[in-house]
Amino acid sequence: xxxxxxxxxxxxxxxxxxLLILCVVLTIASPxxxxxxxxxxxxxxxxxxxxxSTGMLLCxxxxxxxxxxxxxxxxxxxxxxxxxxxxxxxxxxxxxxxLVAGTCIGLINGTLLTRLHLPHPFVxxxxxxxxxxxxxxxxxxxxxxxxxxxxxxxxxxxxIGGFPVxxxxxxxxxxxxxxxxxxxxxxxxxxxxxxxxxxxRLSGIDAANxxxxxxxxxxxxxxxxxxxxxxxxxxxxxxxAIQPYDTDAIASCVIGGASFMGGKxxxxxxxxxxxxxxxxxxxxxxxxxxxxxxxxVLGLVIIGAVLLDVTRESMAAxxxxxxxxxxxx
Amino acid sequence: xxxxxxxxxxxxxxxxxxxxxxxxxxxxxxxxxxxxxxAAATGExxxxxxxxxxxxxxxxxxxxLSSEYWTYIQAGAEAYAKEHPGVTxxxxxxxxxxxxxxxxxxxxxxLGSGAYDGYIxxxxxxxxxxxxxxxxxxxxxxxxxRIDAPEVISFIGTGNEEAAKAGxxxxxxxxxxxxxxxxKCIEIAGVxxxxxxxxxxxGYIAGIEENGGDFLEDEVQYADAVADxxxxxxxxxxxxxxxxxxxxxxxxxxxxLAAANKAAELGLEGYKNTIFLGFDGQIPAAQAILDGxxxxxxxxNPYNMAYKAVETMVAYLxxxxxxxxxxxxxxxxxxxxxxxxxxTLNSYGK
Numbered sequence: 300x301x302x303x304x305x306x307x308x309x310x311x312x313x314x315x316x317x318l319l320i321l322c323v324v325l326t327i328a329s330p331x332x333x334x335x336x337x338x339x340x341x342x343x344x345x346x347x348x349x350x351x352s353t354g355m356l357l358c359x360x361x362x363x364x365x366x367x368x369x370x371x372x373x374x375x376x377x378x379x380x381x382x383x384x385x386x387x388x389x390x391x392x393x394x395x396x397x398l399v400a401g402t403c404i405g406l407i408n409g410t411l412l413t414r415l416h417l418p419h420p421f422v423x424x425x426x427x428x429x430x431x432x433x434x435x436x437x438x439x440x441x442x443x444x445x446x447x448x449x450x451x452x453x454x455x456x457x458x459i460g461g462f463p464v465x466x467x468x469x470x471x472x473x474x475x476x477x478x479x480x481x482x483x484x485x486x487x488x489x490x491x492x493x494x495x496x497x498x499x500r501l502s503g504i505d506a507a508n509x510x511x512x513x514x515x516x517x518x519x520x521x522x523x524x525x526x527x528x529x530x531x532x533x534x535x536x537x538x539x540a541i542q543p544y545d546t547d548a549i550a551s552c553v554i555g556g557a558s559f560m561g562g563k564x565x566x567x568x569x570x571x572x573x574x575x576x577x578x579x580x581x582x583x584x585x586x587x588x589x590x591x592x593x594x595x596v597l598g599l600v601i602i603g604a605v606l607l608d609v610t611r612e613s614m615a616a617x618x619x620x621x622x623x624x625x626x627x628x
Numbered sequence: 629x630x631x632x633x634x635x636x637x638x639x640x641x642x643x644x645x646x647x648x649x650x651x652x653x654x655x656x657x658x659x660x661x662x663x664x665x666x667a668a669a670t671g672e673x674x675x676x677x678x679x680x681x682x683x684x685x686x687x688x689x690x691x692x693l694s695s696e697y698w699t700y701i702q703a704g705a706e707a708y709a710k711e712h713p714g715v716t717x718x719x720x721x722x723x724x725x726x727x728x729x730x731x732x733x734x735x736x737x738x739l740g741s742g743a744y745d746g747y748i749x750x751x752x753x754x755x756x757x758x759x760x761x762x763x764x765x766x767x768x769x770x771x772x773x774r775i776d777a778p779e780v781i782s783f784i785g786t787g788n789e790e791a792a793k794a795g796x797x798x799x800x801x802x803x804x805x806x807x808x809x810x811x812k813c814i815e816i817a818g819v820x821x822x823x824x825x826x827x828x829x830x831g832y833i834a835g836i837e838e839n840g841g842d843f844l845e846d847e848v849q850y851a852d853a854v855a856d857x858x859x860x861x862x863x864x865x866x867x868x869x870x871x872x873x874x875x876x877x878x879x880x881x882x883x884x885l886a887a888a889n890k891a892a893e894l895g896l897e898g899y900k901n902t903i904f905l906g907f908d909g910q911i912p913a914a915q916a917i918l919d920g921x922x923x924x925x926x927x928x929n930p931y932n933m934a935y936k937a938v939e940t941m942v943a944y945l946x947x948x949x950x951x952x953x954x955x956x957x958x959x960x961x962x963x964x965x966x967x968x969x970x971x972t973l974n975s976y977g978k
């Protein structure tokens with residue numbers, strides 16, 4: 300048990316190291332990087348991806364995926380837009396509607412997977428992504444909508460002494476999710492479901508409910524992300540639904556140590572992953588790097604992170620074999 | 629353990645050194661020959677600033693840098709900086725014209741950094757930029773698309789709507805000349821919900837309707853601004869209208885050309901004289917017009933637009949009065965002036 304915990308720590312030490320080096324180099328390369336306002340910019344830019352990554356991580360741990368997170372966030376924002384355009388101004392009701400809408404969509408994703416037995420969630424959530432893209436355009440009449448009430452915008456726009464409220468929310472959510480994943484039966488069931496489905500079933504865990512929970516939570520997080528995006532940008536736009544938000548979220552999780560094979564990944568690693576992506580983009584902007592180069596570097600970072608993970612895995616397996624051989628001898 | 633950490637650090641270092649290389653690369657890539665004559669000649673908006681009057685660093689945030697149009701914008705802005713030693717410009721942009729989020733991050737980062745004296749922004753979503761720049765004390769100017777906010781000092785560009793309207797009017801004339809009695813127009817549009825798309829569509833509608841044509845609004849096809857989807861749309865249009873349509877207008881050149889090629893390939897009688905109207909007037913499109921594959925295109929003048937934008941910003945920073953709207957004009961490219969247009973674009977030395 301102690302060993303595996305140490306292994307967990309080392310799995311994100313590398314990513315943390317990369318983030319720190321990145322910061323040091325950017326500080327040297329650009330005098331504007333290590334300023335309070337710029338760091339706050341990075342945090343603001345991290346919030347959206349970090350929220351989507353929360354749900355994505357749960358799905359990845361169960362060896363699934365949720366490709367509809369970005370479209371879901373956009374859809375929730377557009378539902379708000381439609382209501383605001385229709386004259387609704389009560390922020391509490393608006394926020395509740397957004398959260399319910401997002402969660403329902405997640406619930407449908409989960410039900411499709413567990414109750415209607417669609418094969419891999421890749422298919423159902425991809426379908427959902429397209430559906431939501433169209434629905435987002437439909438409810439807004441393909442127009443950008445602005446003029447959201449301040450209460451709705453607060454989550455994405457408010458700051459406390461310059462520190463973005465959205466990131467405080469992210470920290471709170473990450474702490475709660477960390478506790479859920481590591482200290483509760485539900486958390487262990489989630490990891491278990493990703494490891495071996497048959498064993499999970501045999502040990503008396505209701506895998507269907509656990510999976511449905513993961514996708515519903517993913518939808519809920521997407522709704523919060525949608526609220527953050529409305530606050531930050533001041534508008535909603537259905538065309539946003541095709542943005543590669545989902546891949547950014549997947550990249551954050553994978554850089555942070557999650558695996559498509561399931562059973563792996565931590566909240567701490569994921570937030571570092573999200574910060575790495577946001578910091579890279581921020582640094583690119585400060586240094587006026589060509590967007591073509593930006594895409595290449597981001598691609599390399601993702602490949603590098605997975606490569607690192609695979610290498611780490613095979614080295615651990617080798618060490619285990621050696622240990623076993625030593626014991627046998 | 630040590631080995632793992634080392635590997636991680638190495639990976640980080642690789643990523644970081646690539647960033648550094650990219651940075652220095654783009655810094656030294658400012659364009660060479662710069663024909664400023666035409667830009668300066670038409671620059672009545674503000675007197676050109678004296679070189680060395682002040683050291684200014686100006687940020688130019690584009691809609692993207694990954695298309696021909698925006699490389700002319702980059703060339704125009706950098707040309708001004710090259711001619712005026714006191715002025716430096718940083719030209720940047722997100723990976724595509726739908727990267728709304730990344731542009732938002734860029735603007736936020738640069739406004740927060742305080743590294744620039746002035747910001748020239750070509751907004752992907754004007755209302756978003758309005759939110760981001762609220763309360764900024766540095767001067768901001770809108771490029772290519774308008775930003776309706778009190779912080780914005782001038783708009784430099786041609787409205788997409790005005791240019792599209794002029795293009796549509798010219799297309800109606802051409803259709804009449806080609807012998808069409810009933811002038812129907814169908815648009816192959818870009819990304820639904822995108823601001824530029826909406827502006828161009830409104831321009832087309834106005835230009836067609838005001839000149840006696842019939843814009844079939846219910847039959848607008850959305851092709852997400854890419855050529856292969858435009859082909860699919862064109863096939864659909866031809867199935868629905870075997871009798872022929874007078875004008876097919878598209879949101880950009882790629883789509884217009886793709887549609888024109890598809891019609892030529894099938895060789896339907898009804899589409900022999902169809903006017904294919906594109907937008908942007910880039911080199912491949914101008915070449916296609918010259919070769920008779922496509923009929924016409926509306927070209928904005930990105931090089932001038934960017935040059936004038938930096939010029940206007942410097943004038944403002946020098947304390948001069950500047951106009952709230954600086955028009956950079958547009959040209960309708962037909963077979964008659966396509967060669968001349970290609971030569972001009974090539975002379976920008978990109």
